[in-house]
Each structure stands twice: as structure tokens, then as C-alpha cells.
Amino acid sequence: MTENAKPKLAMYWASSCGGCEISILNIHEKILIVDEVFDIAFFPCIADFKTKDVKGYPDGYIDVCLFNGAIRNSENEEMAHLLRQKSKVLVAYGSCSYEGCIPALSNLTTKQATLDTVFLDNPTIDNPEGILPQPRYEVPEGELELPVFYNTVKSLDQVVDVDYYLPGCPPEPPQIWAVLEIVVAALLEGAPLPPKGAIVGARDVAVCEECPLEKHEKTINRFYRPYEIIPEPGLCLLEQGLVCVGPATRAGCGALCPQVGMSCRGCYGPLDDVEDQGAKMLSAIASVIGVGDPSMEEDELEREIQAVVDTIPDPAGTFYRFSMAHSLLRRANLNGGNGKGEAK
Amino acid sequence: MNKQFEPVIVGFLCNWCSYRAADLAGTARIHYAPNMRPIRVMCSGRVDPQFVLKALREGADGVMIAGCHPGECHYVEGNIKTLRRFILLKKMLAQLGIEDERVQLIWASASEGIILAEAVNRMTEQIRALGPLNWQEKVLGGGNGHGHPAVIEPAQEAEEVLYD
Numbered sequence: 001m002t003e004n005a006k007p008k009l010a011m012y013w014a015s016s017c018g019g020c021e022i023s024i025l026n027i028h029e030k031i032l033i034v035d036e037v038f039d040i041a042f043f044p045c046i047a048d049f050k051t052k053d054v055k056g057y058p059d060g061y062i063d064v065c066l067f068n069g070a071i072r073n074s075e076n077e078e079m080a081h082l083l084r085q086k087s088k089v090l091v092a093y094g095s096c097s098y099e100g101c102i103p104a105l106s107n108l109t110t111k112q113a114t115l116d117t118v119f120l121d122n123p124t125i126d127n128p129e130g131i132l133p134q135p136r137y138e139v140p141e142g143e144l145e146l147p148v149f150y151n152t153v154k155s156l157d158q159v160v161d162v163d164y165y166l167p168g169c170p171p172e173p174p175q176i177w178a179v180l181e182i183v184v185a186a187l188l189e190g191a192p193l194p195p196k197g198a199i200v201g202a203r204d205v206a207v208c209e210e211c212p213l214e215k216h217e218k219t220i221n222r223f224y225r226p227y228e229i230i231p232e233p234g235l236c237l238l239e240q241g242l243v244c245v246g247p248a249t250r251a252g253c254g255a256l257c258p259q260v261g262m263s264c265r266g267c268y269g270p271l272d273d274v275e276d277q278g279a280k281m282l283s284a285i286a287s288v289i290g291v292g293d294p295s296m297e298e299d300e301l302e303r304e305i306q307a308v309v310d311t312i313p314d315p316a317g318t319f320y321r322f323s324m325a326h327s328l329l330r331r332a333n334l335n336g337g338n339g340k341g342e343a344k
Numbered sequence: 345m346n347k348q349f350e351p352v353i354v355g356f357l358c359n360w361c362s363y364r365a366a367d368l369a370g371t372a373r374i375h376y377a378p379n380m381r382p383i384r385v386m387c388s389g390r391v392d393p394q395f396v397l398k399a400l401r402e403g404a405d406g407v408m409i410a411g412c413h414p415g416e417c418h419y420v421e422g423n424i425k426t427l428r429r430f431i432l433l434k435k436m437l438a439q440l441g442i443e444d445e446r447v448q449l450i451w452a453s454a455s456e457g458i459i460l461a462e463a464v465n466r467m468t469e470q471i472r473a474l475g476p477l478n479w480q481e482k483v484l485g486g487g488n489g490h491g492h493p494a495v496i497e498p499a500q501e502a503e504e505v506l507y508d
Contacts (some may be wrong), residue, residue, distance in 0.1 A: 108439060152485075279393035282436060286429035294415040294424060298451070300428060301414055309432050316439040328397040333441030333483045 007063040007187045009038035010054075011093070012083055013045065014211075015103045015153065016069030020094040021045040024066075024171035027177050037184050038064075042083075051079070058087050064183055066093040066166075070103045070325060071154040074135075075147035078135045084160040091146065091200075095169040095267050097156035100325025102169075104153040107324045107331035108316055111151040148278075163184035164194065166201045169267035169322060172253050175201035202252030204272050207264050211246060212239065212256035219290030223311040224260065237263040243318055248274070248281035267322045277327045278319035285312070285319075351405040351471040353380040353464070356395065358388045359379070360418040361453045362410035368457030376461035377468040380408060386451075387411065389422030397448060401450050401479045406446040406471045410460065413451040445470040446477065 013021065025031060042049045052334045065087035071077050084090050095101035116174050119125065119132050133303050135142045156162050166179055179201040185191035194200055208215070231240050237258055240242040240276040244258060245266030257264055270277035291304040312318065320327050357363040363384045368375065371415045380400055385391060409426065417423040418429025430449045448467055452460040476482075 022371065174446055236383055274394075276394050278436070279397055282393050282432055283429060286432045287425055289428045289432075292424050292428060294417065294421050296414065298414055301424070302431065305428050305431050309428075312432070312435070312438070315432060315436040319436070327439055328394065328401050329479065330484060333477075333479070 005020070005230075006037065006039035008041035008061060009034070010040070010042035010062045010083065010087065010214070011045070012042065012065065012066040012067050012069075012079060014069030014079060014097065014156075015072030016094070016096045018045065018067035019170045020066075020096075023094070023168075023176060026170075026173040027180075028173070030177055030180075034180060036250075037188070051082070054082055054084045054086055059085055060088050060121070062087040063087045063187060064091065066091050067156055068094040068170075070096040070100050071150070071156065071159050072103055073147040073149050077150075077154075077159050078147075080156060080160045089163045090156075090160065091164045091166055091179075092156040093166045093267065094171055095167060095322045097162075098167050099269050099323040100153050100155050101267070101322045104323075105317055105321070105323035107153055110334050111149055115149070129222060135251070142153050152317045152331050153325050158325065162198055164198075165199045166255060167199060167250060167268045168201070169265070171201055172256075174254075175252050199250070199269075199272075199289040202250050202268055205251050206244035206271060207249045207251045207253065207255050207258070207268070210253070211236075211258050211264075213258055215239065218288040220288050221290045221308060223285075223308070231261050233261070236259070241337065243285065245277075245281050245321070248277050248319075265321055266319075269323055269326070277328055278316065279321040280321040282315065283312065291315045301303075349472055349476060351379050351468055351476070352403065353402075353406045353408055353467060354399040354404045355382045355408040355410060355464075356385050356388065356391045357381040357382050358390075358411040358418075358423075359384055359386050360454075361412035361416065362388070362450075362460060364454035365410070365452040365460040367454050368454065369380065369461045370457075372457050374457055374461045377465050379468045379471075387417070387419050387422040388426040389417075389419065391426065391429075393429060396433065400442065400446070400477060403478070403480065405474075405477045406448070406467060407448045408463070408467060410452050410463070411449075413453055416453060423502045424442075441483075442477075445474060467472055 011021065040047055041057070042054050053078065059101055065083050067080065067083060067090060069076065071080060083288050092098045096103060115132055119127055120130060133146050135146055135148045168175065180276065182194065186193045213236045214234055216239060218239045222241055223243055226242065229240065231237055231242060242263040244263030246258060246264035249266045250266055250268040250271050252268055266277060270280065274280050289305060289308050292301050357366055363382065388409055391409050399407050409430065411423040411426055412418065414423055426449065433446065441477055445467065451461045452463065
């Protein structure tokens with residue numbers, strides 16, 4: 001390890017897909033500036049550092065740590081604590097570490113159901129003895145350990161203190177660069193950093209605000225899944241019956257998805273002062289349902305509205321696609337257990 | 345001594361009909377279960393689904409939303425919006441493992457104190473039969489961990505799995 005005066009940068013992946021690492025490279029030739037300004041202290045995707053190297057650093061040695069990925073198992077949690085201890089500024093980078101993202105959708109089910117699907121039930125599985133990964137296993141050479149797979153996926157701020165949040169799945173390059181510029185200015189010129197806990201690299205308006213598609217008053221009598229219709233270009237997708245999470249999602253991405261005919265998935269998370277993105281989206285969707293008027297009988301009213309609601313097959317998965325771990329309820333109540341054991 | 349479980353029901357009652365129905369139930373001295381804690385809102389359409397989820401997370405065993413009958417809303421169709429939202433919310437709550445009886449929508453006009461009181465009685469008994477929800481303890485396992493940095497015990501879950 002060469003010692004120099006450059007600020008130290010780390011990037012770590014917990015339960016993630018690797019897309020966040022790719023997103024860093026998406027800033028193109030500016031990556032050279034990053035290399036010029038920072039010394040990389042830990043970055044398993046691109047450089048050969050080991051956990052023991054990090055353990056050897058003094059506390060606060062890393063200036064900025066970009067932590068992506070959710071907390072899915074005990075190794076993720078251990079690394080979160082280690083990197084928190086070794087970093088001055090810890091950034092929850094990307095939707096997984098900010099609010100759980102796709103991994104946290106498994107909070108709608110149980111650890112057991114996930115393991116059964118992956119190791120036993122999928123049609124391509126060949127596991128006649130039904131072997132499941134064990135946290136501890138005795139072999140002649142000694143004891144082997146695997147991280148413990150948690151029942152509930154957590155966001156980074158549910159296990160350690162987080163300084164900043166950079167939303168997105170993955171964050172968009174111009175936003176990443178904007179944040180790096182702030183950090184570089186702070187480190188090199190002593191410019192002020194944003195207040196702790198700030199959501200950086202995003203705006204405080206909804207995606208609809210950035211979306212150029214033409215919008216009118218919406219009344220929807222049937223919702224469609226993306227494969228069911230080819231949307232008319234230039235027209236608001238929600239108006240066409242595609243569930244677009246844009247109204248309940250923070251802007252910053254430039255509304256890229258709706259512009260190519262894919263309704264907003266919601267990856268930038270909720271807006272300021274909203275605790276629960278899914279609840280807000282549910283509200284928005286319910287208020288564009290077109291059927292039902294006060295002159296109807298109560299039974300008929302319920303029937304008609306129910307028919308429209310039935311065209312949304314998976315409301316929890318749709319409205320909380322990225323924010324399940326950070327939602328008000330955080331997980332489903334299934335069989336009363338969550339891997340932590342029931343409080344008796 | 346065996347103590348009976350007393351459910352906590354948070355009630356969102358609309359100003360123009362259901363809150364007045366509750367008032368009437370009081371002035372008419374109708375005896376009914378004391379388990380519902382009424383919160384007055386201007387319209388049942390004011391009830392943000394976040395209110396319902398937050399009540400359930402923070403310790404309520406059930407949530408009652410009460411408004412004017414369809415066609416009688418003070419704001420013409422605020423309650424129709426409530427119904428649309430409620431039907432969608434119920435579908436989502438089922439996915440989150442919250443039993444059907446725990447969140448209910450009822451219509452009670454200003455003259456229907458007895459209907460409101462009966463609904464509270466019925467709901468109280470239904471939830472009593474289900475038992476406590478106790479989301480924090482039973483589902484989240486004690487740690488709050490929501491929103492801004494609530495630090496929970498390090499690797500607590502792993503320790504429990506490994507050493508118990």
C-alpha cells in the first residue's frame with residue numbers, strides 16, 4: 001500500500017447486482033478525474049483488496065465510502081459495520097442500500113420460501129438430497145462457515161449510521177458526477193458538505209415534472225401490464241393504463257424510462273416528507289380509477305371498483321418495487337416469524 | 345388473573361357524518377366497546393393510506409375508516425375516492441399479511457349512532473378473536489429501524505441463528 005496525501009475512496013457491494021459499480025464507470029472519461037483526485041482504498045469490483053486490508057486501516061481512514069447493496073446476510077451487515085468504522089463519510093449508494101430495492105421484495109415472503117425456491121423447487125434444480133446451505137459445516141479439515149441468510153432484507157441505515165443517500169437503480173451518471181464534484185470541492189477546497197442525512201444527486205420534485213410526455217386528466221377503467229399493450233408514443237403512460245410510479249417518485253433521472261415507453265419503476269424513491277412511497281402511489285392510482293359515481297348502489301359501486309383493482313395483479317410488488325425495506329411496515333407478516341424469532 | 349385482550353382500534357371518522365354518529369351514540373347513551381380511539385378528519389377521503397400503515401406499525405390492532413354513505417358526501421364524492429383507495433389498499437394489505445378484519449370501512453350517517461356503535465362492537469370482537477397485531481415485536485422483531493438512522497444491535501440476527 002503506497003502512502004500519499006490523496007483522499008481515500010472505497011466502494012463496496014453488499015446484496016446488489018453490480019449495476020452500481022457499472023454506473024460509476026458510466027461517468028466515462030471523468031473516471032480519470034476520480035482516479036486523479038482519490039486514492040482507492042477498497043473496491044472489490046475493480047481492485048484486489050481484501051477485508052483484512054480494511055480491518056488494518058485506522059478508524060476513519062477512508063474519506064468517502066460508497067456502499068451499495070442491501071443488507072441480506074450477516075456478511076453484508078459485518079461489512080457495513082466495518083466500513084462505517086473505517087469511513088469518515090458513508091454514502092448509501094443506489095436504491096438497494098438506500099431502501100432495499102429488488103432484494104427487499106423478498107420481505108413479502110420468508111427466508112425459507114426463498115431458499116426452497118432457489119435450492120429445491122425451481123425446475124432446473126437437481127438436488128435429490130435436498131441440501132441447503134448451512135451457516136456452519138464440519139469437514140475433516142475443520143469447520144466451514146457461511147454467512148447467515150436473513151429473513152428480512154434491511155437498508156443500510158437500518159444497521160449503521162448513514163451520512164448521505166444517493167438514490168437510483170442505478171444512479172444516473174450526471175447525478176453521480178454532481179455528487180463527486182461536491183465531495184471533491186469539500187475535500188480539496190474546504191467547501192461545505194450538504195447536511196447529514198441529505199438525499200444527494202436527486203431533485204425534490206416528482207418524475208412527472210421531468211417527463212415530457214403529454215398529460216391530461218386521467219380516468220382509467222382498466223390497468224395494463226407492460227406486455228399487454230403497445231403504448232401510444234408521446235402520451236402519458238399512466239393515462240394509457242400502465243401503472244407508472246412517476247407521481248410518487250423523486251426526479252433526478254431525467255424521466256428516461258417513460259420516454260422510451262416503459263412506465264417509471266420508482267427507483268429514485270419517495271419525495272421529501274413522504275415516509276412510504278408505496279402508500280403514496282396507491283393513493284395516486286386509486287384516484288385515477290374512473291369508475292364509480294355517487295348515484296350507484298353501494299354493492300354495484302364496490303363491484304365496479306373491485307373489477308378495476310383486479311387488473312393490478314401485484315400492488316405491493318408494484319408500488320414498493322424499490323422501497324419495501326424502507327416502507328412503514330418493512331415486511332409482510334407471514335407465519336408470524338421473521339428469522340429473528342418471535343418475541344414471546 | 346386472566347386478562348382479556350383489549351384491541352386498540354384507531355378510528356378515522358369524517359367530520360360531517362361518522363363523527364356526528366359517534367357524538368349521537370354518546371348523547372343517546374348507547375353502550376358500546378370502548379376500544380376505538382376516534383380521530384376526526386374532514387372527510388374519509390382525507391385518510392392517506394400512510395395513516396393506516398403507520399397506525400398498524402405503531403401498535404394499533406385495527407383501523408376503522410368511517411364516512412358518509414355514498415351519495416351523501418359533504419364534498420359530493422370524497423367517499424367514492426375513499427372506497428377506491430380502500431379496495432386497492434385491502435388488496436395490498438392482504439399481501440402484507442394483515443388479516444381482512446383489521447382494516448374496515450364503514451358508512452355511518454349523522455343519525456346512525458347505533459350503526460357506528462354496532463360496527464365498533466363487531467370489529468372489536470373480530471379483532472379480539474384474531475389476537476394482538478403487535479407489528480413492532482412480532483414482525484419487526486423489536487428493532488425500530490425505520491427511516492433515519494435507527495441503529496440496531498450488531499449482527500443480532502446472526503448471533504441468534506448461530507448460537508441458539
